[in-house]
Amino acid sequence: QQQVKQSPQSLIVQKGGISIINCAYENTAFDYFPWYQQFPGKGPALLIAIRPDVSEKKEGRFTISFNKSAKQFSLHIMDSQPGDSATYFCAASLDNYGQNFVFGPGTRLSVLP
Amino acid sequence: ETGVTQSPTHLIKTRGQQVTLRCSSQSGHNTVSWYQQALGQGPQFIFQYYREEENGRGNFPPRFSGLQFPNYSSELNVNALELDDSALYLCASSLPVYRGDYGYTFGSGTRLTVV
Numbered sequence: 179q180q181q182v183k184q185s186p187q188s189l190i191v192q193k194g195g196i197s198i199i200n201c202a203y204e205n206t207a208f209d210y211f212p213w214y215q216q217f218p219g220k221g222p223a224l225l226i227a228i229r230p231d232v233s234e235k236k237e238g239r240f241t242i243s244f245n246k247s248a249k250q251f252s253l254h255i256m257d258s259q260p261g262d263s264a265t266y267f268c269a270a271s272l273d274n275y276g277q278n279f280v281f282g283p284g285t286r287l288s289v290l291p
Numbered sequence: 292e293t294g295v296t297q298s299p300t301h302l303i304k305t306r307g308q309q310v311t312l313r314c315s316s317q318s319g320h321n322t323v324s325w326y327q328q329a330l331g332q333g334p335q336f337i338f339q340y341y342r343e344e345e346n347g348r349g350n351f352p353p354r355f356s357g358l359q360f361p362n363y364s365s366e367l368n369v370n371a372l373e374l375d376d377s378a379l380y381l382c383a384s385s386l387p388v389y390r391g392d393y394g395y396t397f398g399s400g401t402r403l404t405v406v
Contacts, residue, residue: 184333214397221295221381221397222334267333278324278347279395281333 180205182270184282191289197255199285201268204249208270212279213242213253216265225266226253258289295320295384295398303404304372310403312367314382317396322346323365324395325357326381334381340365369403377405 183202191197201211210229214222228235228242228251235242241254255262265286269279296315304310316323322341326334336349340359354370363384369376379402383395 182333219399221383221399223397224395269333278336278339278349279334280336283333284331 180280182268182280182282184268184285186285187283188286189288191258191287193258193260193289193291195258195289197258197262197287197289198252199266199268199287200250200252201282202248202250203270203280205270205272206249207272208280210271211242211244211251212269212271213240214267214269214281216267216284222267255287258287260289260291263287263289295382295396297380297382297398297401299401300399301402301404303406306372306374306405308372309368309370310372312369312380312382312401312403314365314367314384314398316363316365316382316384320384320386320396321363322385323359323363324383324385325365325367326383327351328379328381328400330378337367372405374405377403379403 185200212227213225215225216222226237226240226242228244230246233244239256244251265284267284268282271279295317298313324339325337327337328334337351338348339346343359356368358366379400381397381400383397385395
């Protein structure tokens with residue numbers, strides 16, 4: 179029940195295209211859903227996050243869509259750029275101990291020039 | 292404002308040895324969490340420290356232990372190293388949850404190789 183599933187495992191997109199990464203969870207107690215971006219040799223960096231009382235959140239080219247009834251959420255990267263090439267992790271948090279996240283296995287995104 | 296710094300960046304140890312990894316939290320952050328990231332996988336929560344006390348623990352054996360110091364820096368200790376302990380160890384600092392800020396700041400990690 180603590181697992182967060184993520185797909186696809188890898189994704190190749192042309193420059194200017196839309197990248198879509200999907201995640202699903204089982205535990206309905208999760209109440210915070212961040213997305214992290216990780217470049218090789220670096221730690222993950224917070225990209226955007228959403229709470230279950232909101233169905234969509236947009237920040238620049240990045241949008242989270244959240245479907246509470248389906249227990250699914252997704253990251254959309256509009257106008258994808260080669261600099262977006264990185265590994266993306268979705269995560270979910272239980273609020274009982276604060277900020278201890280359960281991470282998905284990651285999606286390796288490659289944006290071709 | 293400084294970010295999260297971890298040391299060392301790389302480390303090679305022999306099976307059965309002990310290792311200590313260090314983390315300095317971001318300025319103003321008093322909560323520190325440690326994660327293990329195996330190659331090609333997402334980070335897995337080890338434990339969290341708040342006010343020098345362990346404040347939550349993931350599914351890791353007792354040979355993984357930690358400390359937090361009054362300046363909020365932290366150590367992760369692993370005893371009796373096993374080959375499967377080879378991973379990137381990430382430290383993340385944050386504000387206390389009651390501040391309503393749920394963002395972590397991760398360090399760049401320590402790459403531990405057990406041979």
